[in-house]
Amino acid sequence: MPLNRAGNVLSAVLCITVFLFATVGAEDPYRFFNWNVTYGDIYPLGVRQQGILINGQFPGPDIHSVTNDNLIINVFNSLNEPFLLSWNGIQNRRNSFEDGVNGTTCPIPPGQNFTYILQVKDQIGSFYYFPSLAFHKAAGGFGGIRILSRPRIPVPFPDPAGDYTVLIGDWYKANHTDLKALLDRGKKLHFPDGILINGRGPGGASYTVEQGKTYRFRISNVGLQHSLNFRIQGHRLTLAEVEGTHTLQTSYSSLDVHVGQSYSVLVTMDQPGQDYYIVVSSRFTTPILTTTGVLHYSNSAGRVSGPPPGGPTIQVDWSLNQARSIRTNLTASGPRPNPQGSYHYGLINTTKTIRLQNSAGLVDGKQRYAVNSVSYVAADTPLKIADYFQIQGVFRVGSISSNPTGGGIYLDTAVMGADYRAFVEIVFENTEDIIQSWHLDGYSFWVVGMDGGLWTTASRNQYNLRDAVSRVTTQVYPKSWTAIYLALDNVGMWNLRSEFWARQYLGQQFYLRVFTPSTSIRDEFPIPKNALLCGRAKGRHTRPL
Known part of the structure; x- marks a missing residue:
């Protein structure tokens, strides 16, 4: 069967499945995308390179959506190696299976497809998608994501031309x-x-x-x-x-x-x-x-x-x-009609402080990068899938400390445990001479403070507890610190990583396992019916179609 026809037939079947069985709200609109990922020659700096194209485009096509839309994105991998897309800033509420990183999602094998089922629940704004495996990001495969407000929600500026x-x-x-x-x-x-x-x-x-x-x-x-x-x-x-x-x-x-x-x-x-x-x-x-x-x-x-x-x-x-x-407009509406300032984050007591310190060094003579001395190595099975099927020996919760250890760098599949509905303070401590940039999947957080030197408890006296901006990525200046507040209201396995991509690739990342013993879909969706299974999960079964 020709590639396009096969993709369209499979997409149609999956779309019917989504309409019949999806756990997302049936009243929210659906938008459908069919993407073919290929190699292609590109010349951005005048030299021929092997680029990664989506539907023949470099960069890839924009995703236009509206708050609460369901996005059905059928991705066919025409590369000769496994491939995944991740969604920088899309929170995938209750559904980290769709996050598209190696700790949550099995790669799409060459010559096969996978259909992402995303919902931009209670979100507005500007984000992007990118390829998360290997070093594909250096070849393209990225594109913009825009989420517009619903028509009845006021926006604090006139429609642009x-x-x-x-x-x-x-x-x-x-x-x-x-x-x-x-x-x-x-x-x-x-x-x-x-x-x-x-x-x-x-x-x-x-x-x-x-x-x-x-x-x-x-x-x-x-x-x-x-x-x-x-x-x-x-x-x-x-x-x-x-x-x-x-x-x-x-x-x-x-x-x-x-x-x-x-x-x-x-x-x-x-x-x-x-x-x-x-x-x-x-x-x-x-x-x-x-x-x-x-x-x-x-x-x-x-x-x-x-x-x-x-x-x-x-x-x-x-x-x-x-x-x-950069401050939040407290009187403007966000994705909902209530003002952004109606959530008083500064009045909530934090339940835990997590201090994260980045470092660089050699392990067995090779360059590695670490968080709290742990340099992340990927497991043979996505962590979220192993967690769902309760497969032992893939990872260990607590394999990374919530405070700097001061020790040398070592390798491990770093997973930090956290309780659902906790309200935590995270302090990023950068003792190096470079600027850092940190991203957390599945969440937005309030950037309450940043300054030079060492963070101490006295640094809290300068926090902005009124109108700090809520965002998904924050910088940490050289030999400086940045503090964020985070409401852990999204169950799942979430990647926290350096956006300095070589550092991420060589270990400067870990997974935050936000856990509840509840099995209700009000807290977390079950594994997607069409989920790819790999590693130690191969041969197991998701829910029947």
Whole structure:
């Protein structure tokens, strides 16, 4: 049977199954996607590379959705190796089986498909998806996700004249297989070769606008390593939303977007009719990488000319002060009509403090990275599936400490236990000279504080307990700390990782097992009926179709 026809037939069968048996609400709309993942030649920096394409596109297609939509995404793997997609910022409420990382989901074998069944429950905002296995992220396979508010929910700004996805990231000319081989030999990656805007090198990305109108730009740093600064020549950026939270609409000349992060800005086209530079440059690096795109006024009288406008380079204080200025709009509605400020996180007593310290070192002569001295190694069976079937010997809860140990780096399948409905404080402690960026699947959290030096209990005196931004990824500056508050209201096995992708690949991640003894679907959905089973779970059975 031809590939497309086979995929369509299987998709149709699964769609019928979803309608008949899905546990998500039947009143919420469904959106269907059929994606074919292939290799293809790409030339983003002028050199031919093996890219990963989705339906022939690099980057992949955007996902447009509305709060509470059900997303049925049929992914056919036409690569010659296993493949998974993960959903940066999609919380997969009560359903970590669909998270698409190696600790939750079996890989899609070459020549086969898997249909993700996601619901963007009680979410709005700007996010992205990416390939999570091997070092596929260095080859593409990523794309934007936007979740619009439901029509009856007010949004704190007028509808923009246009809404653009802007995927920025550092990039290597080397194939992803070569980069992976380098890491597998225990070596570090060299400095990136350039920066891309929507998969294009210098001068390749262009956005057409009309003078006098306001546009929304959803900016995500999908790169591998570096924080980036985004700016538009002659225009101010009004911050509107950060990873699902409407913010105070502060105006900036440029914006630092750390790796893994997403921001929405509003830009009013209030300049004379001509073309303007869009500039993206690396932060805290030597040398500074820079690339440009073009903001094209429809009535433009001339092309961009002269040097691109400069921006901040290595200044940490500038970036720290900007990060502290990002606040939640307490009176705006989120995904529900009630104001975002109606949840008073600062009045809730924390039940536990977790301190996480990143480190780098050698294990058996090879480069590794760790959290609280543990460098993660993947098990032979996804942890969530092993947990569901109660397969012994795959992982051990408590294999990573909730505090820094101060010891040397060692290898383990790191899983930290946590209680459902606990309210915890997590402190990320960065004793290294690099900037870190941390992401937690399945959740958003309040970034209540960040500063230089060592964290102590006295650091809590400077926490923002009123209007801290709630987001899914946060930076930690060199030799600094960042503190977050987190309500553990989503049962499952959730990946907490460095977004510095070589560090994640070489162990700087672990899984947070949020557990309840309840077996009610009000707390957690059962394993999906179409779940792939692998490793020690192979031969077992999910619920019957």
